[in-house]
Amino acid sequence: MDLIPFQYLGLAALVVTVYLALRVRWKHAGRNDNAPIDNKGGDDSSPASKSIWHANKEQGEEDVLRDPKPLLDFDLKTAKTRDYIYVNKTLRYPYYQTMAHQPMEIENWIEITSDYEWYLSEKKKVIESEPVYQGKKVLDSLPENDFACQELMETVIDWLPKRYPTLFDRLLRAQDEGSYDGIFNRVTGERFEWLEGHAPDGCKALTIISRLTECDFLMAREREDGHVYFTGGLVAFPGFYLLSEKIDKPMAVVHAPVPQFNEKLLMSVERTLKRMLPSAPFERSSWEIVDDLNLYWHNIALLPAGGKVSVDPGDLYLRIDRQTFRKLPKSRGIIFGVHPLVRKLESLRRSPLLPALLHKIHTESSRDLMVYKGAEAYEAALGPWLEEAMREQVESGLIGGTENVGDFREYAGQERDE
Structure with missing residues (x-):
């Protein structure tokens, strides 16, 4: 066999290197950076194509999550989320208990739809029907979680105007008594402001968040015993449970009714949440079949044992809860964002x-x-x-x-x- 001259090998290596570099450029050519990232695969350079383990391994504690790319031509009237029937492995076969999560592009943290005003209106009804500072069934925060609520609110008001500059204005102004911070919601006409250094925390911060996003937020943190406990949140659209049933309890207790969870997933889920870095958020989705649009508490959840729904099967809804996971860098709070989305079965x-x-x-x-x-x-x-x-x-x-x-x-x- 003839040997290939050494210099030819060097030339071949150069050609391959140039080809691979151009291939990466070709892959990204024509991509609409203002669109929600699909995450259905194909782009090996995307954080969302990597495993959670690799995404965290490539990050460091000092790394900062980049800002989202702005949607400069966002149209609220036609806005949709990604189609979660096809994204995040929400529906899959064979179907079994699995974490089914993947790294999240920061552009996809909070999605806004054409139903934005309806979501906010429904959320307000739920919160006001359950006194925020007395009932605490859907909005509450333990003292250890109050700073995390403040940090979450500040994160939301920083992120929303950057991603949706046509819907939100960041309010930064200086007066004699000091500098002010806040946000203006152009859709609802609501303005929230506070003296810098005196941002609302606890339930007050969560109430402001409820007027800005379609998402609910469940909050948790690792305690000294090494387990993750639920410490507060805004959960106006749970569908089947109440925040008051989860708060101050560890994941093992909260998920005890979920078949196979504690046996198969608890250890992996807790380990993932504790090791998660602020610079490496991730997402997943879950599903249910429900019989109405009452996102707070579906009729099917009120049926007695053995009870049957009375609506035609085509009028049932596939409810998908799109879930996001972030860790806040200062408070170390673990944030579960939940965006409930419904599709009538007839439409599918x-x-x-x-x-x-x-x-x-x-x-x-x-x-x-x-x-x-x-x-x-x-x-x-x-x-x-x-x-x-x-x-x-x-x-x-x-x-x-x-x-x-x-x-x-x-x-x-x-x-x-x-």
Whole structure:
């Protein structure tokens, strides 16, 4: 075999290096930096394509999370979140208990939709119906968490005008008595200001947050015993539980009713949250089938044992709770952001493979998981409805009928109207 001259090897290495550099540029060419980051894969340079372990390993305690890129042409009337049916592995097959989380692009921390004003209105009704400083069922903070509430509020008011400059103004002004900080919400016309160095904390800070975002925020921290405890938050749209049931309790107690969680996931979840760095946030999503739009407390949660929902299966809703996780750098508070999103099942009837996917999840997943999700209240009616939708998709040629339902993400955006 002839040997390749050494200088040719050097030239080949140079060519490969130039090609790889250009390939990275080609990958990013034409990307809309103002759009929400999809995170469905393909870009190996994206933080969201890395594992949580690698994302944290590449960061240092001194690293600072970069600012979000501004949405300069944001249109509130048509605004949508990413489609969480296809993002974050919300729905998957086979379906089993897993953390199912991934690093989060900072642009995607807080998403605003065309329903923004409705969310804020509903949230205000819930908070005002449960006295903030007495009932504390949906808004509360332990003394150890008050500074974290302040830091969260300051983080939110710093981030929102940077990401959505057409919706929010940062209020920074100086007067004789000192400098003022705050935020103006152009959508609601509300203004929040305070003397610099005297920012609201605790429940007052959380109340201000409730007038700025569609998201709820559950808060936690690691205590001296090495476990993560829930220490407060704003949870106006829990659907099935109350903040007052979670506060001051460790994760093991809070998640005890969740099948397989403490046995399979608790140790990994706590370790991830404790090791998480402020510069490496992540996200995940969960789902439920519900029977109304009452995000505070769904009717299905009030049914007696053995009770059944009364609505037609097509009028049920797929509720997806998009969850974000951040650690605050000063207080070390652990922040769980929750954005509940709902889609009527009828609107998903023509989404390729989705009826088949939901059918398999409900019939082939661990029974204790489905019971925990409340499936007993609707599955007798939903099963035949999904089977009919599956037949319609085959007869219309939308699918062939032999596909692997786990590949349903390949059909994203191919929904058809009747």
